Amino acid sequence: MDRVDHMPPSDDVVDHLPAVDDVAERADAYAAAPLLNCLLREVAEPLPATGERRTYRLPGTGRLLRVRGARRPAAPEVHAAGAWRRIGHTELVKLVAEELRRHTGLSSDDLPTEMIDSRDAVAALLAARARTTAPDDPYLRSEQSLITGHPHHPAPKARGGGPVAAWLPYAPEAHARFPLVLLGVREDEVAEEGDTCALDALGAAPPGYRLLPAHPWQLGLVGPDLAPAFADGRLVHLGTTPFPAWPTAAVRTLYEPRRDLYLKFSLDVRITNDIRRLWRHDLRRLRRTDTAASHALAASAGPAAWLSDRGYRTAAFAFEELAVLVRDGLRGHLLPGATPLLAAGLVEGFEGNPLAAAPDPAAWWEAYLRQVVPPALTAFAGHGVVLEAHLQNTLIAVDASGTPVQALFRDAEGVKLLPDVSRAAGWERLVYCLVVNHLTEIAAALAEHHPGLDPWPAARRALAAHDLPEIPALLASPTLPGKTNLLLRWTGADGAAARYLPLPNPLANG
Structure with missing residues (x-):
């Protein structure tokens, strides 16, 4: 055990x-x-x-x-x-x-x-x-380590109130892995955009049908509504994949290591602040946000990478319920010899966590900052791209010694673009995701494992190195924006309607 x-x-x-x-x-x-x-x-x-x-x-x-x-x-x-x-x-x-x-x-x-x-x-x-x-794989171990989950959410592990037997077989925190259900969608009912050819390699569809994988938990939730489509032949059951997929920390996003493929599904369950469905409006803007993020990260001076959401496929009559999104795998982006790890897993802790084992925590932290901070800031400054660079959307690749050598960012659904949002609103969101949600948690975990370390002077230097007009105010401000997840959920606000309150700014003390 x-x-x-x-x-x-x-x-x-x-x-x-x-x-x-x-x-x-x-x-x-x-x-x-x-x-x-x-x-x-x-x-x-x-x-x-x-x-x-x-x-x-x-x-x-x-x-x-x-x-x-x-x-x-x-x-x-x-x-x-x-x-x-x-x-x-x-x-x-x-x-x-x-x-x-x-x-x-x-x-x-x-x-x-x-x-x-x-x-x-x-x-x-x-x-x-x-x-x-x-x-055994340290990457999968980091994705499946989050027993606490979001450290500032009142119910981070709620699973929609359903019976345990309905969701536990698909829980990353229980080290689950399971085959995907394969469906066939009649060709005239297929809705898709972008590059979805990876889906066709998961099995074989009969003539006149296209392959559509489904998350078994989601299929169980919406199955009764699909009975007419199965009855009239718009949908057919094609069995399951002969290989398992591994749920990542996001629960509804699965990784298949042999094919190096991520698949993100709809899941009609509230997890933290939102019902985790692939909403039509988000899918319709996917190509624009993903292309912008891809170009921004490709232009980054360092090794940072973007895991592209290549495209989606679904059934026109169950557009959101059966949608599946195809995301880049790791191998085409990862530095040779590097091991990717989920940033949130570094905070939570898992067997082999390099944050806890760093022999020189100050040097480890400076290396971490070099990988994470520049690409997020240059994407904003040079391309108007606001990455949702929080702990669950960031992978940190480490070398054989456990030192951070690369950051990989993901999830076009959470990306915001200027001028769709104002520069001020985009900056506030970036500061919350990157500094409050991400760097503050990594810094606190590092200081807890390595007493005596003050991580904030190095963080201040890393931010000050970038010539953004917002940086001086950030470093001088007595406060940072903190998202109010408890009040947001209590008042029934939309999960995307972020509300912030001022938190003490540790950057201002350096």
Whole structure:
């Protein structure tokens, strides 16, 4: 059994978990950390520090809350009747819900349910990981490492509230791999754009049909709606692939290593802020955004690469439900001898994580910054391309010593282009994705593994090296934009409607 299966989210949590390997207690700890991060960032008011715990006032209810740890808060306690009392995840959800009702004047039945669903999903994943083995391949291991998931989301592991048996066979965190379902779509009903020839190599379609792979979870969700198409011959079942595909951290994006092929599917399930469907409007603009990102990264002075979303294929009568997107594999872009790793996996931790093992963490961090920062900034400055350069959309390739030597970016769906958005809005989004979501998390994990390291002077130098008019203000500003995922979900806002609040800017202290 992979020893990472029993690694809690951080050392902050490790110190306060029970000695007995109790899945329920561990699930509480994993689920509480990101929920507390949201509450403390978006709502709570910090009070003067006392001892090893941080104390906060919740302004809506007036209650006092204290936690241990910083990057991944743990062991929450509330003050009542003159004493501090430890609360579990269920009580924490009730506390958060009451605070948000008072704080916003609004009620939500959905979000508390999602919070509990996320915690229960973590418990199911922990139990499943105890019965499985992580992939041998370090890249796949990094993609399937995210038990905590988004560190600032109130329900990062919610799976739509469905029964565990419906989604667990397809969960990357459970080290899943599975064959794809193969469908045939009658040729006159095919809708596609771009380069989709890789799909035709997955199997054989009968005359008059085109091959369309389907995610088995998605097919189970929308299957009843497709019964008429199967009945009249617009769709036919063609079995399954003789080989498995591996779900990546994005859940609905799968990787097939032998063919070096990524396939991204619709999934009618809410994961974090959005229903993860391939929406028609996003597919229709795919070629434009992908081409712009490809040109921007190709023009980069360093080895950075863009994993192109080449094209999509679907059935005209189930355009979004059966859509599949074809993405570049790794081999045509990766430096010789380099090993790609998911940036979010470096933060979460997995067997062989080079961030934790770096013999010279300062040099490792400077190498990391050299690979990630220049391509993202030059894409914006020179091409008007706003990469969604957050932790799950960035791969970091390392050499044999574990040193970062290349960054690979992905996901045209999240790319924004100027002037579709204003320069100010594009810059704010880039700063959030690249600095707040990405560099801040890597820096904190590195400092936690290597006490005494101050990562921010090097980050400041890396940003200051670029001649963008926005850089001086970024380095002088006392705040950075932080996305409000808790309030966004509580108020039922569209997942794409990012709202930001000011966070302390560690770059301003260098």
